[in-house]
Amino acid sequence: MNNPANSQASASRWSRFGSACRGAFHAYAGWLVSISWGRFFVLSLLLIIAMGILHDIPPLSWTYSEIVTSDASRSVRKMLPPPKHKTSVMKKGAGEGMDISIDERGVHISTRASAPAPPALPASAPAPAQVAASAPEVTIKLPPGADSETVRQAVAEARQEMLSALEEIRQEAQDAAEEAAREMLPRVRTHKYGEPLMPLTMWFILISIIIKVTYKGKVQAEAKAAQATEVAESESLKRQVVEARMAAMQAQVEPHFLFNTLASIEHLIETDPPRASKMQKNLIALLRASMPTMRETNARGTGELGRELAMIRPYLEILKVRMEERLQTEVRVADGLLSAEFPPMMLQSLVENAIKHGLEPKAEGGQLTVSAEVKHGKLEVTVTDTGLGFGKSATAGTGIGLSNIRERLALLYGNKACLSVNEPAGGGTAATITVPYVAHANPEC
DSSP: OOOHHHHHHHHHHHHHHHHHHHHHHHHHHHHHHHSOHHHHHHHHHHHHHHHHHHTTSTTTTOEEEEEEOOOHHHHHHHHSOOOOTTGGGGTTOTTEEEEEEEETTEEEEEEEEOSOOOOOOOSSOOOHHHHHHTOOOEEEEOOTTOOOHHHHHHHHHHHHHHHHHHHHHHHHHHHHHHHHHHHHSOEEEEEETTTTHHHHHHHHHHHHHHHHHHHHHHHHHHHHHHHHHHHHHHHHHHHHHHHHHHHHHHHHHHHHHHHHHHHHHHHHHHHOHHHHHHHHHHHHHHHHHHTTTTTSOOTTSOEEHHHHHHHHHHHHHHHHHHHGGGEEEEEEOOGGGTTBEEOTTHHHHHHHHHIIIIITTSTTOEEEEEEEEEETTEEEEEEEEOSSOTTOSTTOOOSHHHHHHHHHHHHHHGGGOEEEEEOOTTSSEEEEEEEEOOBOOOTTO
């Protein structure tokens, strides 16, 4: 039985070996991708030259011999001469002769047995002398009184043609025998130990080209995925930083506004109790609307426009109590837009800036209007004031609040949202936030 411990050790060794091979492959493929094609071809040429030099250096230049023998049946077939147009004369064997006789009835050709046929060819090739000895003989007999010169000349020509045909057949048989003898002799081939080196080098270069082409696409895909992940993480981190910054700013603003409002309520309780009661109710409404705002935003960091207006209205009422007749407000937003998606705390920041830097420093105060409409599939929410104008107040800020709004819009919507600030024809400032229009379903319906 196999020891489980030995099996586990063997499996562990193979696992380490496989990991090492994979690591080496990825390292080599990564190096191939990192170099240019020009450098790759230069290195390939240098490798071919180096292999050519090593091919002639011991021990790769040492040789070994290989003895090659032919197949016996193939050699015997090569010994037999191919048939030709005059071989029919020899169809009855190389050991037979022919008698040609002429009489008053015509010319007679008959075969006759000559010397016994030689034994069958041995395994080795027959000598040329043996082939010549087995050649047929031709005998021409003339009838008595056949002394005509024409007959003699015809017989001579026929005899010469027969001898030429027989000589040709004998020469072919002799050549075939010699060729068969050469084929049956063992041949010696000499090889070098370094002969496979150059083919392996060419295969290595070809495989490297394939790896460089295919692995590059994989590396590029992995790089793009890593870059996308890095960008997503960076955007998430930026969003968290901006949210934390906005929360910190809100934490700084809200206590200041809350303390001022409470102080105003305390003063009005002694001088004007009805106004104090009105301000207290608006403060309660503002706190009730603002407290769950950050908790109820969705995963994208957006809320609803109706929730933002629920905070703006009591906030404006509190400021109207403080500024009295110097502040007039108007909210022009259709009910159908209250469920539209809108980022939290941005509208309140624009309203605070309009009052603090535009209307409050102005002696006679002015009008503040909040409006919303849909244009070309985008929601535009505008805060307009008739104050001193953008950047003209002595209390003008550093613009950090507007920069934070733009940064948050870029993180939430990219280039699909923006913040624009301009001066209307009648003076003052108009700040507009433009975001994609997305209507949320009303849960009460």
